[in-house]
Amino acid sequence: xxxxxxxxxxxKLKQLKEILPxxxxxxxxxxxxxxxxxxxxxxxxxxxxxxxxxxxxxxFKVLQTPTTKTLTPDKxxxxxxxxxxxxxxxxxxxxxxxxxxxxxxxxxxxIYIDPPYNTGNDSFIYPDKFSxxxxxxxKRVGDKDEEGYLIKDGMFRKNSKENGQYHSNWLNxxxxxxxxxxxxxxxxGVIFISIGEQEEHNLRxxxxxxxxxxxxxxxxxxxxxxANNQGDYWAPNFDYVLTYCKQREYCIPFFGGxxxxxxxxxxxxxxxxxxxxxxxxxxxxxxxxxxGCNNQRYFIECPDGSFVIPPGDVxxxxxxxxxxxxxxxxxxxxxxxxxxxxxxxxxxxVIKEVRSSNLVNENGEKTKWNVFTKTYLQDVINNxxxxxxxxxxxxxxxxxxxxxxxxxxxxxxxxxxxxxxxLSETCQxxxxxxxxxxxxxxxxxxxxxxxKNVDDNKKRKYICAQLAELTDKDSDAHKAGYKTIADIAKxxxxxxxxxxxxxxxxxxxxxxxxxxxxxxxxxxxxNGIWGFExxxxxxxxxxxxxxxxxxxxxxLTIDNLDIGFKVLKLSxxxxxxxxxxxxxxxxxxxxxxxxxxxxVSKNATTENILYELLLKSGKELxxxxxxxxxxxxxxxxxxxxxxxxxxxxxxxxxxxxxxQKVIALDRLFKGNDQLKTNSSLQMRDAGIEFKTI
Numbered sequence: 140x141x142x143x144x145x146x147x148x149x150x151k152l153k154q155l156k157e158i159l160p161x162x163x164x165x166x167x168x169x170x171x172x173x174x175x176x177x178x179x180x181x182x183x184x185x186x187x188x189x190x191x192x193x194x195x196x197x198x199f200k201v202l203q204t205p206t207t208k209t210l211t212p213d214k215x216x217x218x219x220x221x222x223x224x225x226x227x228x229x230x231x232x233x234x235x236x237x238x239x240x241x242x243x244x245x246x247x248x249x250i251y252i253d254p255p256y257n258t259g260n261d262s263f264i265y266p267d268k269f270s271x272x273x274x275x276x277x278k279r280v281g282d283k284d285e286e287g288y289l290i291k292d293g294m295f296r297k298n299s300k301e302n303g304q305y306h307s308n309w310l311n312x313x314x315x316x317x318x319x320x321x322x323x324x325x326x327x328g329v330i331f332i333s334i335g336e337q338e339e340h341n342l343r344x345x346x347x348x349x350x351x352x353x354x355x356x357x358x359x360x361x362x363x364x365x366a367n368n369q370g371d372y373w374a375p376n377f378d379y380v381l382t383y384c385k386q387r388e389y390c391i392p393f394f395g396g397x398x399x400x401x402x403x404x405x406x407x408x409x410x411x412x413x414x415x416x417x418x419x420x421x422x423x424x425x426x427x428x429x430x431g432c433n434n435q436r437y438f439i440e441c442p443d444g445s446f447v448i449p450p451g452d453v454x455x456x457x458x459x460x461x462x463x464x465x466x467x468x469x470x471x472x473x474x475x476x477x478x479x480x481x482x483x484x485x486x487x488x489v490i491k492e493v494r495s496s497n498l499v500n501e502n503g504e505k506t507k508w509n510v511f512t513k514t515y516l517q518d519v520i521n522n523x524x525x526x527x528x529x530x531x532x533x534x535x536x537x538x539x540x541x542x543x544x545x546x547x548x549x550x551x552x553x554x555x556x557x558x559x560x561x562l563s564e565t566c567q568x569x570x571x572x573x574x575x576x577x578x579x580x581x582x583x584x585x586x587x588x589x590x591k592n593v594d595d596n597k598k599r600k601y602i603c604a605q606l607a608e609l610t611d612k613d614s615d616a617h618k619a620g621y622k623t624i625a626d627i628a629k630x631x632x633x634x635x636x637x638x639x640x641x642x643x644x645x646x647x648x649x650x651x652x653x654x655x656x657x658x659x660x661x662x663x664x665x666n667g668i669w670g671f672e673x674x675x676x677x678x679x680x681x682x683x684x685x686x687x688x689x690x691x692x693x694x695l696t697i698d699n700l701d702i703g704f705k706v707l708k709l710s711x712x713x714x715x716x717x718x719x720x721x722x723x724x725x726x727x728x729x730x731x732x733x734x735x736x737x738x739v740s741k742n743a744t745t746e747n748i749l750y751e752l753l754l755k756s757g758k759e760l761x762x763x764x765x766x767x768x769x770x771x772x773x774x775x776x777x778x779x780x781x782x783x784x785x786x787x788x789x790x791x792x793x794x795x796x797x798x799q800k801v802i803a804l805d806r807l808f809k810g811n812d813q814l815k816t817n818s819s820l821q822m823r824d825a826g827i828e829f830k831t832i
Contacts, residue, residue, distance in 0.1 A: 194310075258337055329356070434479070476512075563591050776796050803832070
């Protein structure tokens with residue numbers, strides 16, 4: 140209650156809403172719907188099945204406008220910057236996604252995001268005025284305080300339910316980000332989005348538009364809270380994980396119980412050469428007499444000339460197409476295939492000599508042979524109808540609360556890292572695959588990927604993007620010294636990595652103590668003479684050898700585990716940007732043109748220029764960089780940057796590297812046009828693309 144009386148207009152609208160709720164959209168009367176409801180002959184504008192909302196065209200313009208921003212490295216805030224393959228980006232995620240387009244187009248295997256649920260209490264970036272143009276939007280989202288932090292009041296708008304465009308504002312925020320995110324996915328890529336009931340229906344329609352309805356995988360309900368949380372009607376204990384793939388024809392089905400590891404054999408010949416398969420027994424362990432399996436009991440010839448058949452009372456006594464086919468009794472076992480199918484698929488039959496067979500020969504005696512069929516993985520995938528339309532029951536948010544409490548990280552409403560590990564497993568994220576989260580929050584995604592890597596000793600990589608959103612001054616996080624949400628995420632990832640490693644080291648230590656006891660306290664002597672890694676030279680019992688193998692395996696996992704991350708921050712370009720002059724003053728134009736004699740900004744550093752050119756040349760942030768004398772080699776000889784100095788000797792050295800392309804700062808040739816011309820000609824003669832900036 141606000142103590143104010145209703146106006147006559149408000150009262151009438153309230154009465155109309157009670158009678159005709161269907162004519163209201165976002166709290167306002169849709170006049171076309173009202174006329175149609177009252178029976179008038181209305182021709183709806185743009186009459187087709189389409190999701191539309193206020194501000195959609197402006198959101199599309201924001202999406203299409205290129206950015207001049209770049210990413211600058213912050214090595215002091217990073218962990219193992221030069222070696223790690225993981226990336227943490229601080230910055231507004233729409234601009235970050237644009238910056239990543241060229242370098243990571245079609246390279247991301249999995250995206251997971253946990254965007255604002257639009258509960259009515261969320262604050263996020265969206266144009267609050269539909270007349271707001273691009274420059275006004277950039278000015279608002281670029282407001283910063285004296286320390287360089289983005290001003291929360293300048294960037295964020297609280298999207299309360301009383302807002303006239305409550306759903307539209309949320310859609311305007313999501314639409315361009317999802318469009319850009321789709322570009323980054325591989326053909327077999329998958330995106331998972333956590334969402335609440337407030338926008339699940341709109342998100343589904345939005346994703347159908349951006350990704351295509353045919354690429355919808357499913358919406359999995361997830362128990363997010365304890366069951367004692369009460370609502371007015373249904374208890375609000377669930378949210379959803381909406382799942383889409385980039386291109387369904389390339390997407391491996393999941394949630395269907397396919398054990399990919401079991402398909403470990405590779406076809407060596409024929410038209411299916413190279414295909415993975417597993418061997419499955421042709422023999423069936425049970426029989427349903429109602430199925431009419433009379434043609435599924437017959438002899439199969441083995442390599443030694445004997446014949447085998449599943450056990451039973453009745454032996455074949457009817458000849459059909461050269462085979463003895465038997466009628467079936469209730470106690471008889473059968474093959475999985477009919478005799479006709481067996482003849483059609485004989486190329487898939489494998490007969491192996493085994494230690495223990497469940498088949499008998501023509502005399503009813505147990506035989507050493509067993510019959511298998513090749514089941515190809517691709518056939519299973521093609522025939523799969525699996526869908527994740529179920530409950531992810533084990534991934535409750537209380538798990539996130541507990542793990543953050545153990546790490547002493549203050550943050551509310553995080554997702555459990557186990558959810559990310561689970562999702563990465565379902566869509567088959569493997570070593571060197573990239574996982575992206577551009578609503579990183581507390582860093583749950585990065586935590587989950589590290590945990591998954593230590594579980595199976597693989598090297599998945601992640602990219603997190605999180606705005607340096609100021610924490611509330613009254614929050615526990617702010618009181619604990621975390622000025623921004625990005626600071627919380629980075630510290631959570633640091634602590635999670637250390638915690639995971641320490642847990643494994645404790646297990647290793649326990650196993651070492653156990654092994655020491657098993658070798659009668661000789662471990663100290665062995666360590667003094669041989670070193671622990673050579674202990675296997677004197678261990679002779681299988682139990683000790685097995686334990687040593689476990690220790691070595693765990694140690695190898697820790698040694699291979701990447702718990703570092705590169706920190707890069709969204710910033711202005713290191714190069715001056717041409718701006719349209721709206722006057723005809725020749726002196727003003729001359730002044731601006733003089734600025735571009737040297738396009739490098741005054742505060743630019745060589746390292747920052749290097750990373751900007753790396754991104755704008757389409758190279759990944761984890762590219763191998765070798766700093767040689769006055770030039771940088773990227774991934775061997777793919778590309779060379781000349782950023783520091785140019786002389787005849789340096790140009791000769793660069794040409795000897797035989798790079799595909801060379802990019803040099805034009806100011807390196809200032810006052811020496813002959814060197815620039817000669818360099819260009821020499822590069823051309825060597826088959827090297829040469830460009831100056």
